[in-house]
Amino acid sequence: MTVGSPRRDVGHGSAHAKVILIGEHTVVHGSPAIALPIPALTVHARATLAPDSAAAQDSAAVPDSPAAQDFTAAQGPAAAQNSRTAEGSAAVPDSAAAPLLPGGGAGVIRVGGPGFRPRTGPEFAVDAALRHWNVTDTPIAVHTESRIPVARGLGSSAASTAAAVRATAALLEQSLGDADLAAFVQVGEQHSHGRASGVDAAAAVSHGPIRFRAGVPTPIPITGRALLLVADTGVSAGTRRAVGIATARLTGQRGLEMLRAAEGLTEDAATQLAQGDWPGVGRSLTRFHELLVDLGVSSEVLDRAVGAALDAGALGAKLTGGGLGGCLLALADHPDAAARISERLYDSGVHQVWTLPIEGEPK
DSSP: OOTTOOSSSOEEEEEEEEEEEEOTTGGGGTOOEEEEEEEEEEEEEEEEEOOOHHHHHHHTOTTTOHHHHHHHHHHHHHHHHTTTOOTTOOOOOOOTTSOSSSSSSEEEEEEOSTTOOOOSHHHHHHHHHHHHTTOOSOOEEEEEEEOSOTTSSSOHHHHHHHHHHHHHHHHHTOOOOHHHHHHHHHHHHHHHHSSOOSHHHHHHHOSSOEEEETTEEEEOOOBSEEEEEEEEOSSOOOHHHHHHHHHHHSOHHHHHHHHHHHHHHHHHHHHHHHHTOHHHHHHHHHHHHHHHHHHTOOOHHHHHHHHHHHHTTOSEEEEESSOSSSEEEEEESSHHHHHHHHHHHHHHTOSEEEEEEEEOBOO
């Protein structure tokens, strides 16, 4: 038996989605960001010793695996029928037309073994982990099933990668701390998205809200409770393109001013969260959306939905993630307000709304 070869028949791993509450794009340039986990949206992975190389290579052709296509076809119509489900149910929007890995369906990757060369983000991350564990000649198949909509700014690629690495570690009975896991996930994120700040990798393995800056995540305190609505516009987020647009605008004196403004708003939000000042948090979110509009990463559909949420009484609203599509956030202080905001968001054309509680220490 080679060092680190499988000592059990199967290894399991899972991870969750995330939202960036505030600080996207500017976090790439050294400003802080705040991210929250979404435990209701998960991806599960199962790692096994791969079959012979030819069969493994056939099954690893993402997204052409028949099993992956069958899974997505089974999920898609039912999800589409439930596009207006009760808040908090975390029903999955129809993602049958989206790529299957990472996120939004099922698929399989093959990693390791003689002559293996990674092609996708999850493959790069698992390969980095195998090399770290000195396992280079053991082919492993990792099957994933995801309930996280792909290309919506919810961290589907980071979550899929984290689950795959965790499953591989379980198969090989290797210890895996959060810091090492985040580092492996970041390898995959850099391949998938180009210049990645690391916030998605950190949030995918976090167990609570984090403040992220310069590669370092720290837990942040929250006081009181509120409701966060996450609305999917149904339009794929253009992360690579948005990063390029934002980076071009964050240069020169104007860029420095925008980065200072972003840092101030994010630090204000952190203080407001700690104090339980939810109206203040809402104002910071809305002002950050205005900054993202100036950066050129919003869109007509996002701005329309943000306006609808604010008109319905949201404490604040903004896009989340890469922008140019994807998801937006709206903050509410009461279930009745959340229901009213959700209805207005649907009327504005969004495809799915999740309502998630944010619960901190009592005031």
